[in-house]
Amino acid sequence: MQNFVKKMKWPDYLILALLVGFFGYIWYSIEGTLNYKWRWELIPGYIVGWHSGREEWFANLLLQGLAATVRISIYASILALILGTILGVARCSANLTVRMLARTYLECLRNIPPVVVVFIFFFFLSQQLIDALDLERWARGIARQEDIGVWEFFFGEMRRFPSLVSGVIVLALFESAFVGEIVRAGIQSIPRGQREAARSIGMSRVQELRYIVLPQAMKRVVPPLANQFITLIKDSSIISLISVQELTYKTVELVASSRMIFEAWITTAAFYFLVCFTLSRVFARLEKRGKAGER
Amino acid sequence: MTQSAPMIEVTNLDKFYGSFHALKDIDLTVHQGEKVVICGPSGSGKSTLIRCFNGLEWHNSGRLVIDGIEVYEGAKEIRDLRQEVGMVFQQFNLFPHLTVLENLTIGPMKVRKISQAQAEETARNYLERVHIPEQADKYPAQLSGGQQQRVAIARSLCMETRIMLFDEPTSALDPEMINEVLDVMVELADTGMTMVVVTHEMGFARKVADTMVFMEDGRIVEISPPEQFFTNPSSERCRLFLDQILEH
Numbered sequence: 190m191q192n193f194v195k196k197m198k199w200p201d202y203l204i205l206a207l208l209v210g211f212f213g214y215i216w217y218s219i220e221g222t223l224n225y226k227w228r229w230e231l232i233p234g235y236i237v238g239w240h241s242g243r244e245e246w247f248a249n250l251l252l253q254g255l256a257a258t259v260r261i262s263i264y265a266s267i268l269a270l271i272l273g274t275i276l277g278v279a280r281c282s283a284n285l286t287v288r289m290l291a292r293t294y295l296e297c298l299r300n301i302p303p304v305v306v307v308f309i310f311f312f313f314l315s316q317q318l319i320d321a322l323d324l325e326r327w328a329r330g331i332a333r334q335e336d337i338g339v340w341e342f343f344f345g346e347m348r349r350f351p352s353l354v355s356g357v358i359v360l361a362l363f364e365s366a367f368v369g370e371i372v373r374a375g376i377q378s379i380p381r382g383q384r385e386a387a388r389s390i391g392m393s394r395v396q397e398l399r400y401i402v403l404p405q406a407m408k409r410v411v412p413p414l415a416n417q418f419i420t421l422i423k424d425s426s427i428i429s430l431i432s433v434q435e436l437t438y439k440t441v442e443l444v445a446s447s448r449m450i451f452e453a454w455i456t457t458a459a460f461y462f463l464v465c466f467t468l469s470r471v472f473a474r475l476e477k478r479g480k481a482g483e484r
Numbered sequence: 485m486t487q488s489a490p491m492i493e494v495t496n497l498d499k500f501y502g503s504f505h506a507l508k509d510i511d512l513t514v515h516q517g518e519k520v521v522i523c524g525p526s527g528s529g530k531s532t533l534i535r536c537f538n539g540l541e542w543h544n545s546g547r548l549v550i551d552g553i554e555v556y557e558g559a560k561e562i563r564d565l566r567q568e569v570g571m572v573f574q575q576f577n578l579f580p581h582l583t584v585l586e587n588l589t590i591g592p593m594k595v596r597k598i599s600q601a602q603a604e605e606t607a608r609n610y611l612e613r614v615h616i617p618e619q620a621d622k623y624p625a626q627l628s629g630g631q632q633q634r635v636a637i638a639r640s641l642c643m644e645t646r647i648m649l650f651d652e653p654t655s656a657l658d659p660e661m662i663n664e665v666l667d668v669m670v671e672l673a674d675t676g677m678t679m680v681v682v683t684h685e686m687g688f689a690r691k692v693a694d695t696m697v698f699m700e701d702g703r704i705v706e707i708s709p710p711e712q713f714f715t716n717p718s719s720e721r722c723r724l725f726l727d728q729i730l731e732h
Contacts, residue, residue, distance in 0.1 A: 237535035385540050386577035386636075390591035390643050400590055404581050 218358030225451065232452050235443055250422040250432075251453075254439030255460050257345050261356050261435055262422045268361035269421065270414070273368025278398060281374040291369065296365035307359050314362070315355035324351045349434055356425075365422045371413045374405035389436055411479070414474035419465050427462075436460060488516040490549075491647055492677045494673050497546030499532060501549040502686050506532050507543065508702040514647075514695075519679045521710075524699035525725060530648060533699070534649045537680065538569040542687040569594060570640025571673040574652040576632045578624035584611070585620040588642045596643070603642070610638040630661030636666050641672075648672065684723060684729055690714060698722040 217455055219225050238249035249257065279291035298306060319325065327352035337347060344350055376394050379402050387397040429438035440457040492514035499507035507529050514520050522530045535541040537550060542557035551568055553561045571581050579587050588607035592598040598606075611617045614634035616627075624632055633653055640648060650669065654662045666688045673679060673692045683689065689696060689710060696713035698706040699719075706713065706722045 380575075380577075382573060382575050382577035383579065386571075386573065386579070389538055389540065389566055389569075389571035391563050391595040393563060393589070396594050400594060401579055405579075408581065470717065 219451070221324060227452065228449055229452055231447070231449065232456055235447075235453075236456075250439045250443050251436070251460070253345070254434065254436035254457075255464075257353070257434055257439075258422070258425055258436040258473075259444070259464070260343070260345060261353065261360065261428070261433065262352060262425055264357045265360040265364065266418045266421055266472075268357060269364040269368050272361060272365035274372050276365055276369030277372025277376060278403075280369060281376050283394070294364045295369060303363060303424060304430060305429050306363055307430060310359040310362050311355060315358040318358065319351045319355060324354060345434075352431075352433050355431065356428040356435070359431065360421065360425055360428055364417065364424065367417055367420075368414065371410050371417060372406065374413075375410035376402055378409055379405050382429070412472070412476050415468075415476075419468055419472075422465055422468070423461065490514065491516050491518070491551055492680070493501055493547070493549040494533075497536070497543045497548055499529075499536065499541065499543045507536075510546070510704055511710045512697065512704065512707070514678060514680060516678055517676045518694045519673050519692050520681070520695045520697060521693040521698040522680065522682045522699060523684060523686075523689070523725070523729075524705075528699040529702040530699050531651050534571075534651055534680055534682055535613045537647075537649055538566050538571050540571070551673045562596075567643050568646045570643060570645035572633070572636050572640055572648065572650045572653045574625070574655050576629070576636045578632055578636055578639070581626050582670050583623055584616075584627070587624065587635060588639050591639065591643050607638070607642055610641045611635075613615045613641070613671070614638045615664075628661060629657045629674070633657065633661075637665075637668055637672070645677075647678045647680070650679065650683065652682050652684075654683065654685055686714070686726075686730060698725065700725075 234249075234253045235249045238247050239245075241246050276291050276294065278294070279287050282288050282291070301309075313370060328347050331350070332347035334340075340347055340376070371428055383401055384397055387401040392400070424435035425435060429435060429441065432438065436457055440453050443453045447453070490513050492512070494510050497510040498505070508722060510533060512520075512533075522533065524530050532541055536543050536548060536555070539555060539559075539562045543555075548564060550554040553559075553565050555562065555565065559565075578584075579590070582590060585604060585607055588610065589600065589603040592601060592603040592606065608617060608620065611620055614637055616631055616634055619627060619631060619635070624635065627635065634662040637648075637653075653669070654665050658663065662685070666685060668689065669679075669681070670692055679692075681688075681692075693710045696708055696710050697704055698708070698713070698717070698719070700721055705719050706717055708717065712718075714726065715720075717726065
């Protein structure tokens, strides 16, 4: 930090002064023109609240939302990894039809805005699936049970379980296309000689893929996959549109009821930043360690 | 040499890459236990020919019968055939994510469905035979080129192959490692294995080969026993080639 200050020249100070001036002006506008009353002191209460009747702390809107976002992101990542791997393998398939289907899926997702994709998946797929499996009734049954602590830890409020499921499915389907591309790149980065060697000891195409190509490909694509999962966390805010009660949805709810527009959104932004930034640091460190281990 | 059953029978074989005529009217018979060394300038189709022998490339016309199995694209028996026919590559092509021992056992375990204990015993036997039993638990990247190529030979042998194909096995090696690989190949030849070797190592060829094959421009130009091949080749082109590589 001291080093950084020492390196500062006059253009740096000029740029910083301009930035401070700019943000100062916006601040002034909000303070003066909008006559906005900041109520930061209320925000902690919306993260963790005190239930005076039951005499205990409980997770309020924002923390509930954050927990839901984390849950959905984890499940969607796992599902997207599975679907994406299948898709990536399909993209490299010897069968033309399989290859074309995978390509079509990918191009559709690449060239349609995410919000539209989310709505289409929601109405055409996940909704049908939930009805078909009768998840609604099943979840309500669980919700009525006595001991649902474990269930709630993993899936949040059980009455909202179907919405969580559709959120996870929609998000995973959307991200799987991009995971698929990453996996395909990984598979194609494996030298031809590896496949030939596998084939020359009599392996079938499936064995060749399973024991030789995929283990090496997946190792290589860990860094881009990690990035994709961070993107997935950010994209998860889109599913608030289909009423999945994650962080963004809860923030909209909070803003609507309390009018704390700026505080709520800044807090939510900080939450997303914290989760994504921490993860990217963790991945960067893991990658560095992985590379050191290879040598 | 007594002529035993033919292991590889090639008749009128042609191969194209698009419009490029890679192999032209190839006729070749390799008998059981025979050692055939194929040489020739680069691009002459030597590698392509032996890659056809285990279905890594497919011929377009003509006939190829290996150990009684007719080879053609889409043949159901091709996987059985590949278990019979081992291939050693110029670039070793060991599996970098597996240890040496795992490289040797994965084929027998997954393809031949042999138990792990038995596969490991066989693998250690073969590692002994290629003189690197102590490297079993290392990863390929930790080994020298010569050691890697010997592991690759052992990997093929673990499949209990009856024919071994070598595609320029020493070309990617540093000079001081070439002999350790050739020694292993000579020992293998002494066991009576049927071998087809693409190489420029003429010392090895003289020592081991029963038959020498010279290829040029996709054609087999000369097939003769080594005594005749090295002293009095019938084709002028072959003589020139030998002069070039034997001078150094």
